[in-house]
């Protein structure tokens with residue numbers, strides 16, 4: 554298992570190019586199942602989760618070809634299986650996103666239930682409830698969601714809570730349903746907007762994406778399209794937290810500041826000077842961070858996927874910050890590891906109270922999930938001495954060449970492969 558070795562203390566200066574968003578690319582890859590025509594994609598990030606999704610799609614019969622860096626052509630002309638097996642689904646919960654497309658186009662799907670994971674239980678009951686409202690018959694059998702439908706029918710669906718992949722699954726299914734579907738309480742994340750834009754290029758009739766009421770007029774079939782995946786706002790926010798913790802001056806290229814309002818507001822509150830244009834963000838940090846409390850919320854609120862990284866910045870801030878995690882019930886796994894580096898953090902239920910310390914000290918720590926890993930890297934960049942982050946396969950799920958990007962702006966960070974470790 555690979556590890557990262559970080560020697561803290563270097564300031565970060567220079568430019569980093571932001572990759573396409575994991576959370577937009579994953580549903581977009583699954584959307585290729587909705588048509589027999591080819592889908593051409595650009596700005597697909599090179600991530601383990603993308604590899605897993607391509608393996609899953611290949612198992613279903615989808616052909617994929619890389620034509621250049623970040624470019625991918627997908628063809629679901631010959632789908633040969635309608636089953637997503639546990640071996641693949643268990644490593645990546647977003648695999649549930651094949652359910653809606655398979656059911657809508659082929660009238661049948663068997664998708665393994667994802668099971669529990671580090672950050673929370675994460676059930677898929679709302680995906681199922683929505684598809685049932687559209688006329689699907691669904692049963693849980695031997696750990697699989699087994700769904701059938703002659704043709705899905707448009708319905709009015711109000712989900713119990715705002716769910717990102719739930720909205721995506723139902724939007725994809727509704728695109729090929731008979732009649733109109735209205736999704737109330739829909740998620741508004743930029744990644745949903747990106748998916749809807751691709752679906753509309755494929756001939757879908759979707760309106761209201763980016764609001765909490767999405768209206769989809771189903772069509773009989775969809776066709777091929779080309780699309781560039783939106784920039785990863787969480788990757789960009791992570792690098793801004795890194796410069797906030799280590800100090801320095803970095804410019805992020807191919808970033809989408811317009812999707813990052815709440816993140817940029819909080820980082821400014823923490824003391825970063827931030828300037829931005831349409832596709833770039835500059836973050837400069839010349840002082841000790843200021844304690845910055847926040848509550849995670851659905852978009853346009855502060856994202857749960859940035860909670861761990863901003864907590865790491867707070868760990869060395871001047872003052873005390875109160876953080877409330879509202880989306881997942883168990884997303885504080887990084888707290889114990891940050892504590893091993895000298896952070897002063899107390900947890901009471903969904904609330905974390907972070908009292909900043911002047912200096913963290915490097916330690917060997919273990920990554921427990923994707924963003925927890927990122928928070929440990931940020932802490933390591935600011936800490937004195939060496940930090941070893943173990944189990945970085947979590948990090949590789951969602952960050953493209955993170956250590957190379959950080960090294961290019963001056964960080965002292967290297968990957969220790971299993972052999973070298």
Ligand SMILES: CC(=O)N[C@H]1[C@@H](OP(=O)(O)OP(=O)(O)OC[C@H]2O[C@@H](n3ccc(=O)[nH]c3=O)[C@H](O)[C@@H]2O)O[C@H](CO)[C@@H](O)[C@@H]1O
Pocket residue numbers: 575576579646647673674675676677678679680681714715716717718719856857858880881882
């Ligand atoms: C691939 C992807 O895009 N992942 C993102 C997506 O995950 P994901 O789509 O899985 O997260 P959801 O928005 O669905 O989850 C929000 C909350 O609703 C609950 N819930 C959800 C669905 C359901 O059927 N029943 C239910 O109870 C979840 O357990 C969680 O507590 O949104 C999360 C919240 O912004 C992000 O952290 C993830 O990075």
Ligand SMILES: C=C(OP(=O)(O)O)C(=O)O
Pocket residue numbers: 576646647858923924951
């Ligand atoms: C939780 C995340 O991803 P996933 O939903 O793919 O587990 C994340 O991106 O932080």
